[in-house]
Amino acid sequence: MGKNIVEKVLQAHLKEGEYVPGKEIGIGIDQTLVQDATGTMAFLQFEALGLCEVKTDLSVVYIDHNTQQIGFENSDDHLYLQSAAARFGVVYSRAGNGICHQVHLERFGKPGTTLLGADSHTTTGGGIGQIAIGAGGLDVAVAMGGGAFPLACPRVYLVKLSGRLPDWATAKDVVLKMLSTLSTKGNVGVMLEYGSEGVKTLSVPQRATITNMGAEMGVTTSIFPSDDITRRFLKAQGREKDWIELSADPDAKYDRVIDLDLSKIEPMVATPHSPGNVKKLSELEGMKVDQVCIGSCTNSSYKDMMTAAAILKGRTVHPNVSLGIAPGSRQILLMLAKSGALSDLLGAGGRIMESACTFCIGNEFSPKSAGVSIRTSNRNFEGRSGTKDAQVYLASPEVAAVAAMTGKLADPRKFGMAYPKIEEPEAYLIDDSMFLFPKPEMKDTSIFRGPNIGEPPRSEKMVQSLRGEVMIKLGNNITTDHITPAGSRLKYRSNVPKYSEFVFENVDASFSKRCLKNKKQGMHNLIVAAESYGQGSSREHASMCPMYLGVKAAVAKSFERIHTANLVNFGIMPLVFKNPADYDKIEKGDRLSSDNWRDAVAAGKPVFLKNERTGESIECTYALSEALREMILAGGLLNKITSK
Ligand code: MIC
Ligand code: SF4
Numbered sequence: 001m002g003k004n005i006v007e008k009v010l011q012a013h014l015k016e017g018e019y020v021p022g023k024e025i026g027i028g029i030d031q032t033l034v035q036d037a038t039g040t041m042a043f044l045q046f047e048a049l050g051l052c053e054v055k056t057d058l059s060v061v062y063i064d065h066n067t068q069q070i071g072f073e074n075s076d077d078h079l080y081l082q083s084a085a086a087r088f089g090v091v092y093s094r095a096g097n098g099i100c101h102q103v104h105l106e107r108f109g110k111p112g113t114t115l116l117g118a119d120s121h122t123t124t125g126g127g128i129g130q131i132a133i134g135a136g137g138l139d140v141a142v143a144m145g146g147g148a149f150p151l152a153c154p155r156v157y158l159v160k161l162s163g164r165l166p167d168w169a170t171a172k173d174v175v176l177k178m179l180s181t182l183s184t185k186g187n188v189g190v191m192l193e194y195g196s197e198g199v200k201t202l203s204v205p206q207r208a209t210i211t212n213m214g215a216e217m218g219v220t221t222s223i224f225p226s227d228d229i230t231r232r233f234l235k236a237q238g239r240e241k242d243w244i245e246l247s248a249d250p251d252a253k254y255d256r257v258i259d260l261d262l263s264k265i266e267p268m269v270a271t272p273h274s275p276g277n278v279k280k281l282s283e284l285e286g287m288k289v290d291q292v293c294i295g296s297c298t299n300s301s302y303k304d305m306m307t308a309a310a311i312l313k314g315r316t317v318h319p320n321v322s323l324g325i326a327p328g329s330r331q332i333l334l335m336l337a338k339s340g341a342l343s344d345l346l347g348a349g350g351r352i353m354e355s356a357c358t359f360c361i362g363n364e365f366s367p368k369s370a371g372v373s374i375r376t377s378n379r380n381f382e383g384r385s386g387t388k389d390a391q392v393y394l395a396s397p398e399v400a401a402v403a404a405m406t407g408k409l410a411d412p413r414k415f416g417m418a419y420p421k422i423e424e425p426e427a428y429l430i431d432d433s434m435f436l437f438p439k440p441e442m443k444d445t446s447i448f449r450g451p452n453i454g455e456p457p458r459s460e461k462m463v464q465s466l467r468g469e470v471m472i473k474l475g476n477n478i479t480t481d482h483i484t485p486a487g488s489r490l491k492y493r494s495n496v497p498k499y500s501e502f503v504f505e506n507v508d509a510s511f512s513k514r515c516l517k518n519k520k521q522g523m524h525n526l527i528v529a530a531e532s533y534g535q536g537s538s539r540e541h542a543s544m545c546p547m548y549l550g551v552k553a554a555v556a557k558s559f560e561r562i563h564t565a566n567l568v569n570f571g572i573m574p575l576v577f578k579n580p581a582d583y584d585k586i587e588k589g590d591r592l593s594s595d596n597w598r599d600a601v602a603a604g605k606p607v608f609l610k611n612e613r614t615g616e617s618i619e620c621t622y623a624l625s626e627a628l629r630e631m632i633l634a635g636g637l638l639n640k641i642t643s644k
Contacts, residue, residue: 003247005223006156006191009131009246013114013171015148021155021255022189024625026148030113031058031130034099036274037065037361037486038539039120040077040497042137043084044456046144053443054089055146058108061085062093063102066490067356068363073491076450080494086442090144097434098329098355101125105208106331107432110242116143119134120215120538120562121297121378127208128233129226129246131191134215136540138637148626150565154191154220158254161198163263167419168412171206172299172376172396174260175343176268176278181258182217184276184477185532188561190255192222192294195248196230198262198340199225199462203424204233205301212298213378216275218535218560233242238430267412269374270394273382274477281399284409289374291367292404293324295353295395296360296377300328303422304376304397309341310420311401311412312348318407324365326353335429348405362386362487374403379536381479383506386487453494459547459571459622459635462601466594466609468526470513472508473588478529479536482507484545486537497499500545512549519550528586529556534563543570547636555592555609555620557583568628573597575607575620582618586611592618601629 004012011019016026032054034042061081066074078095085092097103100117101124109115111129115122118140125132135149143149159178165171178192192214194207202210207224214222224230226246234243267281294308305327305582317323325345327333333355336342346352359365360377366386367373373385373392380392393409402412442543474482485505492499504511515525528547533556534542543566546554553573557580567574577583586592591612594600600607604626609618632642 002157002251003252004158004248004252005193005225005246006131006154009112009114019153021153023153024150024627025153025612026150027114029056029116029143029149031108031115032056032144033060033062033100033104033115033117034137034140035062035065035119036074036077036081037490037493038137039081040453041456041540041544042118042141043081045138045638046088046141047146047147048456049141051145052088054144057143058091059144060091060093060108062097062103063095064099064356065361067095068286071491072450073452073494076452077494078449080450080453082436083445083448086438086445087447089438091438092436094434094436096330096355098331099297099300099357101212101327105204106237106329106428111230111246112244116140116149118538120536121212123214124212124297126211126221126223127204128216129224130600131221131223131232133221134230134538134562136538136562136569138540138569138603139565142637151220152189154189155255156191156193157256157258159192159194159258159260159512160196161194161262162196163198163261164201165262165265168267168398169265170396170398171202171209171270173265174262175210176270176394177260177265179213179216179270179276184216184274184535185218185558187218190219193248193254194222194224200227200229203235203264204230205303205304208522209298213275216378216533222563233424236425236428260444267396267399269293269399269409270380272380272391272393275379275394276377278605281395281409281411285411287409288372289321289403289408290371291322291365291373292400293359293365293373293375293377294400295326295328295358297328298378299397300332301378302332302425304442305332305336306341308397308401309336309344311398311405311417312350313344315348315405316326317349317404320407321404323340323350323404324353324359325350326358326449327355330434331429331431332571334431338429347456349446359385366390374400374409375458376400381536384481384486388506389422454496456638457496457544457548458638460640461635462541462571462598462633464596464598466524466592466597468524468552468592469518470528470586470588470590470592471525472504472511472527474507474527474533476531477535478533480534480542481536481541483542484539496544497547499541500548503545503549507589515549515551525550526592527551527554528583529554530583531557532560533558534560538562540566540569543567543572547572568624569637571632573601573622573632575622578606578619578621585614585616585618598633602633604629
């Protein structure tokens with residue numbers, strides 16, 4: 001029987017288990033990436049595992065998230081990462097070189113290989129034909145040391161593309177359309193494979209915009225074939241030798257087929273506060289706009305930036321709008337400068353930010369109170385922009401640029417200009433001088449540690465009996481930004497006790513203090529949530545900090561993939577209500593106990609939580625393999641590995 005692309009790449013990398021859908025497998029990892037907000041912990045854990053050199057074909061650390069450097073913390077972290085990269089054999093991408101996903105696509109992504117990244121949008125690599133997966137830093141540390149990455153053998157959906165995008169309709173609109181079909185939840189264990197005739201009409205950067213936002217659907221990853229278009233892109237990046245052809249067999253099987261006619265795509269917008277709240281732009285025409293931000297790992301390509309520049313050229317930003325532009329890589333920024341397009345952006349009144357995550361993670365450019373911001377990034381979670389009551393809408397660079405000029409959400413098709421047709425360059429500007437490549441003589445580099453850098457915390461072994469208190473009761477779609485806010489708090493990523501003070505800061509600011517008090521008294525803390533708990537980023541701090549605060553279990557109607565893995569890695573039990581209606585039988589402050597939960601987990605049996613207030617017993621399940629259960633019993637991955 002024929003194979004699809006996912007099967008081909010995964011089977012070629014199979015290290016553990018049998019390739020049977022739903023079964024746990026371990027895959028070999030060719031490349032890894034971390035960034036500075038997840039990287040310090042990943043490297044500290046790499047050290048704690050006793051590892052001393054990377055075993056992958058390529059591992060890179062990118063300085064792109066914490067480039068604000070207000071205070072000493074970020075600069076110290078960067079130096080820690082630079083020295084650790086030199087010592088362990090990792091490529092260091094210096095601040096200013098660009099956003100990890102954009103730069104990795106340009107300079108390192110290889111079709112047919114596997115990439116594991118400590119960032120959820122690592123999936124961007126699917127645009128060049130990689131199986132590219134986001135994971136917690138600890139999983140990436142293990143992969144850097146040569147360990148297999150565990151995952152459930154996926155269900156594969158084919159997205160059958162036909163037709164060609166009309167003018168002003170973009171790759172961003174394609175993925176927003178996909179989000180309106182698949183939503184942000186219920187897709188755990190799925191991989192998307194794009195195929196059919198329409199694929200040939202999309203460039204690699206357009207494909208990468210689509211695979212980037214697969215992360216918002218909660219799919220494990222998305223992948224495109226590697227074809228002549230991929231080859232041309234690699235050639236233009238001076239890397240034609242990295243090309244291989246990758247396509248599905250004609251009789252390949254899929255778990256589901258989704259038909260998408262590109263010629264029917266029109267400008268779309270994701271409305272507050274979820275990338276899944278998708279509407280047609282035409283439904284929102286005329287809405288007043290206060291701010292526009294163009295950039296991020298979703299929409300930073302040469303075409304994106306050149307198109308925005310063409311729309312802005314010779315015009316001035318609307319008086320009521322502030323326009324921020326963050327070209328995603330130094331390569332793109334240099335090309336904008338050389339072509340004169342940077343002058344067009346500046347001439348129109350665009351405020352150029354660094355080639356980094358900047359506005360996307362709330363590090364700068366927070367909108368005014370209750371301000372409406374149109375952004376080309378991928379997440380519009382409440383408060384992520386740094387302004388709690390801001391209304392963030394996600395759209396294409398085309399829609400964003402027109403909004404900046406008109407001061408409102410306007411249909412670009414009615415803007416009165418011909419669509420600027422930007423072709424893929426024959427040759428990109430290649431300048432790798434902002435990478436520091438490791439050399440054998442660097443193995444003795446001594447590692448720099450600033451005062452903000454602490455030891456990675458560990459959990460204790462799973463206790464026999466649970467004596468828990470429900471410290472917070474949450475609703476649906478709680479994101480990792482709710483659990484561990486980014487923005488101004490990002491600088492504490494290397495200092496877990498400090499960062500833990502801000503857990504659920506914007507939901508219930510007393511959470512952290514109450515947890516610590518209980519922990520001191522020997523009580524166990526519990527989190528209760530509804531559907532899709534842990535959406536969004538790969539940040540393992542959303543598990544590591546609760547672990548530090550004495551959280552032993554999260555009980556929810558459902559969990560998202562990366563967060564489940566991170567909970568297990570840090571010894572927190574992800575329990576699922578057998579009967580979702582039992583969610584209503586628990587209140588904040590309830591005491592839930594289980595006399596034998598360790599034995600139950602060891603035996604793979606359901607856990608019964610007795611609610612002391614009502615006397616009722618609540619049955620909970622979990623979908624954890626034996627290996628993962630062992631990890632929980634040991635108190636997390638670090639304990640499990642180092643005890644061996
Ligand atoms: C994000 O977009 O939320 C981040 C910041 O890139 C995160 C990683 C992090 O929290 O450091 C992600 O997507 O995984
Ligand atoms: Fe950076 Fe935003 Fe992309 Fe995350 S989503 S990597 S913060 S640009």
